[in-house]
Amino acid sequence: MRIAILGGTGDIGEGLALRWAFHTNHDVIVGSRDPERARSKAGEYETELDSRGVDATVGGFANAMAADRADVIVLAVPPYHVADTVEDIGDRLDDDDVLVSPAVGMQRDEDGFHYHRPGAGSVTRIAADAAPEEVSVVGAFHNLAAGRLANLDRELEIDTLVLGDDPDAKDIVSMLAEAIEGLRALDAGSIDNAAEVESITPLLINVAMHNEGLSDPGIRFQ
Numbered sequence: 001m002r003i004a005i006l007g008g009t010g011d012i013g014e015g016l017a018l019r020w021a022f023h024t025n026h027d028v029i030v031g032s033r034d035p036e037r038a039r040s041k042a043g044e045y046e047t048e049l050d051s052r053g054v055d056a057t058v059g060g061f062a063n064a065m066a067a068d069r070a071d072v073i074v075l076a077v078p079p080y081h082v083a084d085t086v087e088d089i090g091d092r093l094d095d096d097d098v099l100v101s102p103a104v105g106m107q108r109d110e111d112g113f114h115y116h117r118p119g120a121g122s123v124t125r126i127a128a129d130a131a132p133e134e135v136s137v138v139g140a141f142h143n144l145a146a147g148r149l150a151n152l153d154r155e156l157e158i159d160t161l162v163l164g165d166d167p168d169a170k171d172i173v174s175m176l177a178e179a180i181e182g183l184r185a186l187d188a189g190s191i192d193n194a195a196e197v198e199s200i201t202p203l204l205i206n207v208a209m210h211n212e213g214l215s216d217p218g219i220r221f222q
Contacts, residue, residue, distance in 0.1 A: 003176065004070030006031040006063045006077055006085055009041040012102060013076035015149025016141065017045050021056040022152055024179045029059040031066030038062065052152065068092040072100060072176065074141070079103040079123045086130035095134040098169045101127040102141035104201040112209060113202035115195075122194035124163060136169035138162060139194045140177060140185070143201050145208075145216035156182030158218030161197045163188050186221060 003020055005013045008030030021028045030045070032038035042060030049056045059069070067073045067089040077085050082103050093099075103123045105116035120126045124139035131137050140162045148154050160177050162185050164170040174185035188197055204217050 001072060001176070002027040002029060002070045003072045003074065004029040004031050004066040005074045006066060006089070007081075008032065008066075008074075008076060009037050010076060011146035012141065012144065012149065013074070014041070014045070015144065015146050016074060016076065017042075017058060018048065018150055018152060019180045019183075020176070021045065021049055021058055022052070022054055023181050024176075026176070026179070027059070028056070029061060029066045029069055031061055031063040033063060035060065035062040035065070038066070048152075064089050064092050067097075070097070072098045072172065074100040074102065075127055076102060079105040079118070079126075082123055082127050083130040086127055090130075090132050093132055093135050095132075097135055098172055099127060099131055099135055099137045100141070100173055101137060101139050102144075103127075104142050104198045106202050106205075112206040115199035115202050117195055117199070122191070122198055124191050124194035124198070128165075128191055136164065136166035137191070138164035138166070138169050138173045139191060139197065140173050142198050143204060143219055145204070145218060148216035148218065154216075156180065156218070157220065158182070159184045159186050159220055161186055161188040163191055163194050163197060165190050184220075 039060035128137040177185040
C-alpha cells in the first residue's frame, strides 16, 4: 500500500514516515507545499533508516503529486490548513482513497494548552466536509507524542483511537496503525465523536509540562 503523508516534513509527519518505513513494507511518500523540502526531508529519513540497517526508499513530492500516488493520504498539516489542503488535492483523489486526519485545534495561555473546538465540531469533521463525497475520511493518530513517535529507539506501547463513518476505511487505517510495532488501534466510533478524542491531546501536553520526567506521554486503555 502507498501512504502519502502531507505535511510529512513536520513533527508528527516525521514520526509516522519513519515508523511506517521502519516497521512495514508499505511505500511511504512525503508531501509538502514545497517539493524541494519534501525531497530533502525524505532523504534525511532514508539516511536515518539506513543507519539502522533498513534499506527503504521514501519519496518526496508536492502535496498534490504525493496524494496522486497514494492509496491512503494522511493530513499531517496544522488544523487551519486542513480544509485548504483537502481542496487543493481533491482532483487527485480516487473514490477508494482514504484520507486520515490527525490534526487537533489548540490554544495556549499562561495556564497551558486548551482544546480549541472549531465551529464544525472537530478538525476531523472539517476534513470530511472538505473531501469529495466519495472519499472516506478517518480520524486517527491525534494523541501521539511526536517526539516519542519519531524516536525509533523508544518503544511505543500506546493506543490510537480511530474514528470514521466508513467501516472499511477504518479497518484500513487500523491495520496501518497496528503495523507500527507497539501501537494499538481502538475503534472510537463515528466522526461525531472526534471532538472528544481530539481534546485529549492538550491534556497530555499539560500533564507532560507539569510532571518532571514525564515526557511525551501517551494513552493505553486497559
